[in-house]
Amino acid sequence: MIADTLHQALIAHTVYTYLITNFGNALELGNTVWSLLAEVLVNGFTAVFVQSFLAHRVWQLSNGNMWISIPAYLLVAxxxxxxxxxxxIGLTRVHTFVELAEILKGLSITVNVLAAVGDTYIAGLLTLLLHTSRTGFRRSDSIINKLIIFSINTGALTSLCAIASMLSILLAPETFIYISFFFCMGRLYANSLLATLNVRSLIRKEGSSNVQASGDTGSIPLGAYNTSVFNPPSAISVKIDTRREYVSDQEEQKHSESMRSQMDLA
Incomplete structure (x- = not known):
């Protein structure tokens, strides 16, 4: 919330500088404003927070598998x-948009490539881990399916935005089209994190309602026995509660007579 609020304040400062402070001064439009370049850093903070959160989920779902978790953290870093x-470099050496295009074009492409690859890698791992964690129970599998769709959607939004920004730099480097996509990424990261946190309560409510409807009082936590391709299944024990009833001879005789009468009616 702090990073998103600061990002909005920097945008307001940039717009105010160009449209109010330098109103009618066309020459000033060629110069960069410090708040415009500072937005990139704030976007980076937002991205690293959200991607680290999702990478930590990969680590949790894989039960601490470092071989697949470390690449996710490295891409984020x-x-x-x-x-x-x-x-x-932008704040210390760049003063015009011409210098921005000449000096920082390579870094701009690198940032967008890493963002697209990191988001795709994390979303793909979350999808694979969730898919291979199916239990065979309809209630838990339904929840897993929704989590898979949600993981794909959140990862696809930021990845597509990063790809669009990268293509804009390559195909139209003399325009500011790529800036619009890049600055949207911070908002997409913030909203994807909020949506990820908010969806937990909805899924929990759905799980509890299904439990009450089916009369099943057991819970099926995903992390309890994640049997994904990265974590071979271990021994699974099943506990079955039974009930023994004692019936008297008279009650047994009445039950037999009732069954015979039903057979006769049939």
Whole structure:
């Protein structure tokens, strides 16, 4: 929330500088404003927070499998380092948009490539881990299916935005089209995180309602026995509660007579 609010404040400062402070001054439109370049750094903070949260989910669902978790963390770290270098160079060496296109074009492409690859990798791993965690129970599998769809949707939005920004730099480097896509990424990350947190309560309510409807009092936590391709299944024990009833001879005789009368009617 702090990063998103700061991002909006920087946007307001940039717009105010160009449209109010320098109203009618066309020459000033060629110069960069410090708040415009600072937005890149704030976007980087938002991205690293959200991607780290999702990468941690990969680590949890894989039961701490470092072989697949470490690449996710490395992609997140590499993207943030690239954004940080971009912001530092932009704030210290860049004063016009011509210099911005000449000096930072390579870093801009790198940032967008890392963002697209990182989002796709994390979303793909979450989808695979959830898919291979199916239990065979309709209630839990229904919840897993919704989590898979949600993981794909959230990862696809940020990935497509990063790809659009990268293609804009390559195909139209003399325009500011790529800036519009890049600055949308921070908002998409923030909203995807909020949606991820909010959907938990909906899924829990659905799970509890299904439990009450079916009369099943057991819970099926995903992390309790995640049997994905990265974690072979271990021994599974099943507990069955039984009930023994004692019936008297008279009650047994009445039951037999009742059954015979039903057979006769049939």
């Amino acid at each position: 590499a993207e943030f380092v690239s954004v940080f270098v971009f912001a530092v």
